[in-house]
Amino acid sequence: MAIDVPENVVVSRLDELASWCRKNSLWPMPFATACCGIELMATGASKHDLARFGAEVMRFSPRQCDLMIVAGRVVMKMLPVLQRIWQQMHEPKWCISMGACASTGGVFDTYCVVQGIDRFIPVDMYVPGCPPRPEQLIQAIIDLQDKIQHEGTLDGAEFDTARRQQTKRALIELPIIGQSPQFTR
Amino acid sequence: MTDTVERLKERFGELEPSEFRGQTRIAVPRDLVFEVLSTLHADFGFDMLVDITCVDYLNFRDATDRFGMVYALAGTESGERLIVRTFLNEPDLHVPSVVPLWEGANWLEREVFDMFGIEFDGHPDLRRILMPEEFTAFPLRKDYPLQGRGERHNFPTITRGSA
Ligand code: SF4
Numbered sequence: 001m002a003i004d005v006p007e008n009v010v011v012s013r014l015d016e017l018a019s020w021c022r023k024n025s026l027w028p029m030p031f032a033t034a035c036c037g038i039e040l041m042a043t044g045a046s047k048h049d050l051a052r053f054g055a056e057v058m059r060f061s062p063r064q065c066d067l068m069i070v071a072g073r074v075v076m077k078m079l080p081v082l083q084r085i086w087q088q089m090h091e092p093k094w095c096i097s098m099g100a101c102a103s104t105g106g107v108f109d110t111y112c113v114v115q116g117i118d119r120f121i122p123v124d125m126y127v128p129g130c131p132p133r134p135e136q137l138i139q140a141i142i143d144l145q146d147k148i149q150h151e152g153t154l155d156g157a158e159f160d161t162a163r164r165q166q167t168k169r170a171l172i173e174l175p176i177i178g179q180s181p182q183f184t185r
Numbered sequence: 186m187t188d189t190v191e192r193l194k195e196r197f198g199e200l201e202p203s204e205f206r207g208q209t210r211i212a213v214p215r216d217l218v219f220e221v222l223s224t225l226h227a228d229f230g231f232d233m234l235v236d237i238t239c240v241d242y243l244n245f246r247d248a249t250d251r252f253g254m255v256y257a258l259a260g261t262e263s264g265e266r267l268i269v270r271t272f273l274n275e276p277d278l279h280v281p282s283v284v285p286l287w288e289g290a291n292w293l294e295r296e297v298f299d300m301f302g303i304e305f306d307g308h309p310d311l312r313r314i315l316m317p318e319e320f321t322a323f324p325l326r327k328d329y330p331l332q333g334r335g336e337r338h339n340f341p342t343i344t345r346g347s348a
Contacts, residue, residue: 076317076336076337076340077315077316080340083340083341086343109331110333111324111329111330111331111332111333111334111336112316112324112333112336112337114338114340115337115338119340119342120340120341120342120343122345159345
């Protein structure tokens with residue numbers, strides 16, 4: 001039983017259609033706290049032109065964004081702000097941790113710098129480098145688009161897997177200097 | 186020794202002046218420090234406070250006192266510069282605030298309070314300036330570990346499910 005579809009009609013799964021729309025209109029929230037932020041600006045500027053990938057609309061209100069780009073080191077005074085902004089963003093939302101500092105703390109292994117934002121908020125992509133080149137950030141966005149296209153669902157079911165969290169939890173529960181008994185002096 | 190130091194010595198007695206790489210420094214007992222600074226401000230033309238900072242001399246060679254307060258002064262008319270130091274020891278970490286003399290001392294003293302825990306008597310608003318309010322340690326003291334005491338990890342973790 002064939003259904004007669006006119007020429008200009010395309011059949012797709014709703015999930016894929018939603019993911020396709022989402023991935024091509026990522027609105028980044030530039031959480032630029034340090035020198036990586038300069039590279040983030042370069043990425044958005046005309047030479048590298050993030051607009052080619054549909055992600056040039058940087059918005060400074062979290063309510064309008066769905067991609068958080070954490071560019072730079074995050075200190076302990078800033079972290080509650082970061083978490084708050086993350087919570088204010090609407091689902092579906094993604095997070096790119098840009099640069100060595102945001103991903104691991106980088107060279108700033110001091111009392112005030114958070115050693116990797118992935119301890120405290122979920123991260124989808126890590127971009128290595130100090131600072132990463134704009135091409136690297138663009139690559140991360142392309143990879144993220146890929147991920148959204150392949151994993152995305154209409155109702156965001158892909159965010160809800162306990163299995164995905166478990167691998168991250170192993171990271172979070174590392175022994176902490178000064179708190180775990182084996183580290184206290 | 187400069188003219189200023191000679192005149193100061195006449196007025197306040199022994200002030201232990203010293204010279205290091207062209208900088209003139211005087212060490213003042215804590216009880217005299219406000220008086221000396223206000224004299225320098227009023228009568229000697231040191232109208233500019235360049236910096237207030239502090240040094241922790243814990244385990245420093247030959248050091249006898251724990252903390253050294255450092256006031257860097259400059260006279261904009263004469264171009265003269267002078268470092269005034271005073272030494273403090275635990276548990277009495279109090280020093281008079283110089284905000285009445287130089288308004289700009291306000292945040293500098295708050296920073297020293299934040300980092301070293303020195304209390305400035307008479308400061309209008311002695312709160313932490315860099316670290317979060319709820320922070321309890323004084324991170325630039327030498328007995329504070331470089332990586333902290335775990336404060337940077339004391340935050341709730343937000344997971345995909347919870348936000
Ligand atoms: S990774 Fe390098 S460039 Fe980026 S914030 Fe850290 S120090 Fe700066």
